[in-house]
Amino acid sequence: MKQDIRVSSSPQIHDGASTTNIMWSVFFCLVPSAAWGVAVFGAPALRVLCIALVSTAAAEALCARLFGHPLTLWDGSACVSGLLIGMTMPPGVPFYVPVFASFFAMCVVKWTFGGLGRNWMNPALAGRAFAYFSWTHAMTTWTLPGVLRATDALTGATPLGFLKKEMARNTAFYRSPMEYLRTNGYPRSLFDGGLTDWLNAQILDPLGITLPQGYVDFFFGFMGGSIGEVSSLLLLAGTVFLLARKVLTPAIPAAYFGTFGLLVWIFAGLPFSGEYFSGDVLFHFLSGGLILGAFYMATDIVSSPVSLSGQILYGCGAGLLTFLIRSYGSVPDGTALAILAMNVCVPLMNRVLRPSRFGAGKAGKGRPA
Amino acid sequence: MSITGSMNIWKTFPKGGLTPLPMKTRLKDRALWNASIPPLSIVPLLQHKGYPATCLVHPRETVREGMLIGRADSFSGAHVHSPVPGTVKYIEDITLPWGDKTPAVFIELGGEFSRLGKTVYTHPWDGLRADRLLSILADKGLVGMGSGIPVHRKLTIPEGRTVKTLIINGIECEPYLCSDYRIMVEKPEELISGARIAAAITHPGRTIIALSSDGKDAIGALRKKIKELKADIEVRSLWPKYPQGDEKQLIKVLCGEEISPRGTALDTGTVVLNAGTTLSIYEAVVLQKPLVEKTITVAGRALRKQANLKVRIGTPLSDLVEECGGFVQMPAKIVVGGPMTGWGVSELSAPITKTTAGVLFLSAKEVHDSRKTNCLNCGRCLRSCPMGLQPSALYKWVEHSAYEEARSEGLLDCCECGCCAYTCPAQLPLLREIRAGKMILHSGENV
Numbered sequence: 001m002k003q004d005i006r007v008s009s010s011p012q013i014h015d016g017a018s019t020t021n022i023m024w025s026v027f028f029c030l031v032p033s034a035a036w037g038v039a040v041f042g043a044p045a046l047r048v049l050c051i052a053l054v055s056t057a058a059a060e061a062l063c064a065r066l067f068g069h070p071l072t073l074w075d076g077s078a079c080v081s082g083l084l085i086g087m088t089m090p091p092g093v094p095f096y097v098p099v100f101a102s103f104f105a106m107c108v109v110k111w112t113f114g115g116l117g118r119n120w121m122n123p124a125l126a127g128r129a130f131a132y133f134s135w136t137h138a139m140t141t142w143t144l145p146g147v148l149r150a151t152d153a154l155t156g157a158t159p160l161g162f163l164k165k166e167m168a169r170n171t172a173f174y175r176s177p178m179e180y181l182r183t184n185g186y187p188r189s190l191f192d193g194g195l196t197d198w199l200n201a202q203i204l205d206p207l208g209i210t211l212p213q214g215y216v217d218f219f220f221g222f223m224g225g226s227i228g229e230v231s232s233l234l235l236l237a238g239t240v241f242l243l244a245r246k247v248l249t250p251a252i253p254a255a256y257f258g259t260f261g262l263l264v265w266i267f268a269g270l271p272f273s274g275e276y277f278s279g280d281v282l283f284h285f286l287s288g289g290l291i292l293g294a295f296y297m298a299t300d301i302v303s304s305p306v307s308l309s310g311q312i313l314y315g316c317g318a319g320l321l322t323f324l325i326r327s328y329g330s331v332p333d334g335t336a337l338a339i340l341a342m343n344v345c346v347p348l349m350n351r352v353l354r355p356s357r358f359g360a361g362k363a364g365k366g367r368p369a
Numbered sequence: 370m371s372i373t374g375s376m377n378i379w380k381t382f383p384k385g386g387l388t389p390l391p392m393k394t395r396l397k398d399r400a401l402w403n404a405s406i407p408p409l410s411i412v413p414l415l416q417h418k419g420y421p422a423t424c425l426v427h428p429r430e431t432v433r434e435g436m437l438i439g440r441a442d443s444f445s446g447a448h449v450h451s452p453v454p455g456t457v458k459y460i461e462d463i464t465l466p467w468g469d470k471t472p473a474v475f476i477e478l479g480g481e482f483s484r485l486g487k488t489v490y491t492h493p494w495d496g497l498r499a500d501r502l503l504s505i506l507a508d509k510g511l512v513g514m515g516s517g518i519p520v521h522r523k524l525t526i527p528e529g530r531t532v533k534t535l536i537i538n539g540i541e542c543e544p545y546l547c548s549d550y551r552i553m554v555e556k557p558e559e560l561i562s563g564a565r566i567a568a569a570i571t572h573p574g575r576t577i578i579a580l581s582s583d584g585k586d587a588i589g590a591l592r593k594k595i596k597e598l599k600a601d602i603e604v605r606s607l608w609p610k611y612p613q614g615d616e617k618q619l620i621k622v623l624c625g626e627e628i629s630p631r632g633t634a635l636d637t638g639t640v641v642l643n644a645g646t647t648l649s650i651y652e653a654v655v656l657q658k659p660l661v662e663k664t665i666t667v668a669g670r671a672l673r674k675q676a677n678l679k680v681r682i683g684t685p686l687s688d689l690v691e692e693c694g695g696f697v698q699m700p701a702k703i704v705v706g707g708p709m710t711g712w713g714v715s716e717l718s719a720p721i722t723k724t725t726a727g728v729l730f731l732s733a734k735e736v737h738d739s740r741k742t743n744c745l746n747c748g749r750c751l752r753s754c755p756m757g758l759q760p761s762a763l764y765k766w767v768e769h770s771a772y773e774e775a776r777s778e779g780l781l782d783c784c785e786c787g788c789c790a791y792t793c794p795a796q797l798p799l800l801r802e803i804r805a806g807k808m809i810l811h812s813g814e815n816v
Contacts, residue, residue, distance in 0.1 A: 009713070018740070
């Protein structure tokens with residue numbers, strides 16, 4: 001009996017959270033959205049996801065071996081990175097792109113700094129950025145979901161890409177980005193029209209609101225984009241689960257969406273109606289990789305700040321940068337770059353923004369030197 | 370004022386802490402019962418922070434219930450009394466759960482009880498002066514149940530200091546433990562008398578009984594009795610968050626003052642007494658009863674039944690297991706004290722002492738052990754630290770033997786509440802390392 005009883009110092013109990021169950025719960029919350037990508041984009045999407053997962057696992061195993069660590073695949077962190085790399089790629093990307101992205105993410109970003117917990121950037125995002133700047137053409141050639149495809153065209157732009165490309169022309173004839181997409185023939189599903197009409201008739205009309213067509217497609221994931229970013233609905237469902245299990249800290253996404261939404265509302269309407277406070281917040285929330293980025297990338301526990309004030313500043317910074325890149329940069333989305341830029345600031349934030357110590361400079365015997 | 374004290378149930382300390390905590394509700398409503406008297410009592414001569422009392426008995430000597438068997442030699446010592454009548458079998462050194470070595474008197478039960486089952490007489494204390502009351506408390510071997518400081522020492526207010534607030538601490542914020550709660554529910558009148566005696570000694574500006582806002586029965590019982598007795602005592606309920614019962618956090622909430630991490634409550638003119646201690650003050654002064662009995666919670670899923678018990682000091686843990694119907698599964702850990710700050714033991718021969726608040730026999734499922742990984746820099750430890758420290762940083766400094774850096778990061782401020790290690794997903798032994806670092810710094814200071 002005696003040898004079964006463990007004697008340890010306090011605390012004697014634990015809340016049960018572990019690296020393994022945090023990582024695997026994130027993984028399984030991402031799976032539905034990845035599956036949606038496969039469902040709408042077809043076999044090429046599945047191929048990209050599999051290649052990314054396998055090569056990330058291989059890179060992790062190889063690095064663990066090289067650096068003389070025990071194999072750490074069980075902790076799930078490499079699998080989350082692999083899945084995220086796959087999910088942030090266009091469906092039709094050539095096989096070597098996810099392979100190189102994965103190896104860069106694991107070998108360079110994660111393991112050169114010591115593996116799990118030591119990386120100072122989100123490995124998946126860094127891998128994606130590496131691929132983006134190396135094979136820009138492949139990384140910006142998008143496929144449309146099957147249901148949206150015209151008979152002859154296989155490729156099509158993401159909504160944000162579509163908008164950015166045409167922004168140079170005069171957009172002042174259009175009141176909003178959504179109207180612009182509609183008038184210029186960005187494809188829409190029949191489902192969108194049907195559900196929007198139903199929503200307007202049954203729920204929104206009595207409230208005096210009208211939902212323009214197009215948003216339903218964005219919300220459910222009928223649009224061009226990366227494999228895992230299109231279905232806002234499934235990403236949000238996973239987020240609710242992670243928030244309830246306290247795996248995600250709400251401060252970062254709240255600050256991120258808050259800042260970004262506020263800036264969009266104030267300034268993003270300028271190219272269209274020429275007025276302040278007329279930006280289309282819903283459009284910008286649902287398009288591009290914002291939801292995936294804000295809930296699953298910016299909140300990466302390793303590369304985000306530790307204190308609450310740090311997390312708020314970090315979220316605000318990411319929101320500001322995303323807005324600037326989307327509105328004025330040459331890249332249509334900007335979520336990935338904004339988060340990477342904020343990752344770099346994290347060590348500084350952790351150093352400066354720390355909680356104040358209890359009882360500092362208060363009555364009593366005074367502090368030791 | 371309403372029964373729930375609606376306006377301040379959300380009130381709690383500002384920084385860090387853990388909420389909600391598991392395993393609180395199940396035991397709260399189980400009434401206290403008297404545990405059986407152990408056939409062999411193991412009475413350590415050191416049961417508090419300080420030095421062992423001098424042994425006054427010899428092997429084969431007959432002792433009476435409540436007889437003085439260990440004499441304190443100094444102001445900071447505490448007398449030890451025999452919890453049972455019987456014969457001293459032998460006197461042997463034992464190691465207490467927290468590592469102190471002390472001689473202990475092994476008493477075999479036998480003979481007649483002088484108090485148990487006899488008529489209890491109450492002794493009026495109204496006319497007694499503070500120094501007389503203090504000497505009664507010292508005679509009865511009273512020790513603070515939370516702090517382990519002798520009560521007469523704690524209540525002796527140095528010349529020139531005044532007490533603004535006397536706080537009776539009924540928060541009991543650790544998971545599992547609810548013996549103080551049972552005292553407040555079942556013995557509100559005795560508790561209030563104890564608080565009045567403490568007030569007669571320290572002359573505070575106000576007296577507050579603080580408890581957790583989820584303890585409705587206790588709040589109701591105390592408010593009712595206070596009204597009946599017209600006592601000048603406030604009842605304040607605070608949001609149940611760990612470590613709300615920590616002296617510093619409690620004073621921060623109730624008095625709005627932060628004590629320097631190495632200062633004492635008296636620096637802000639506050640005296641804090643545990644609810645169990647307050648009851649023992651009543652028993653010592655009014656019933657003239659030495660501290661030989663203790664209210665504890667015995668819990669954990671390894672036991673057949675869990676209970677709130679009144680036990681004799683010196684009862685070995687094995688007797689408690691029997692009292693609770695034995696094990697239904699092998700415990701993964703045996704803990705003396707609360708789960709957050711208590712000590713692990715491997716032997717069932719360890720005795721109950723004056724400062725034991727509970728004994729836990731935890732199943733593997735309750736312990737939640739998993740594999741240790743690298744620190745993830747997730748910041749959970751930092752956000753849960755009530756002292757505003759960065760436990761993961763302290764851990765890394767200590768791990769690399771950089772003790773002076775750790776000191777400047779506030780290593781010595783740590784109150785050892787254990788919130789950091791409780792929430793660490795990497796399962797790092799944060800508090801163990803921090804404690805080790807503190808010990809090294811303290812030993813350096815003493816050289």
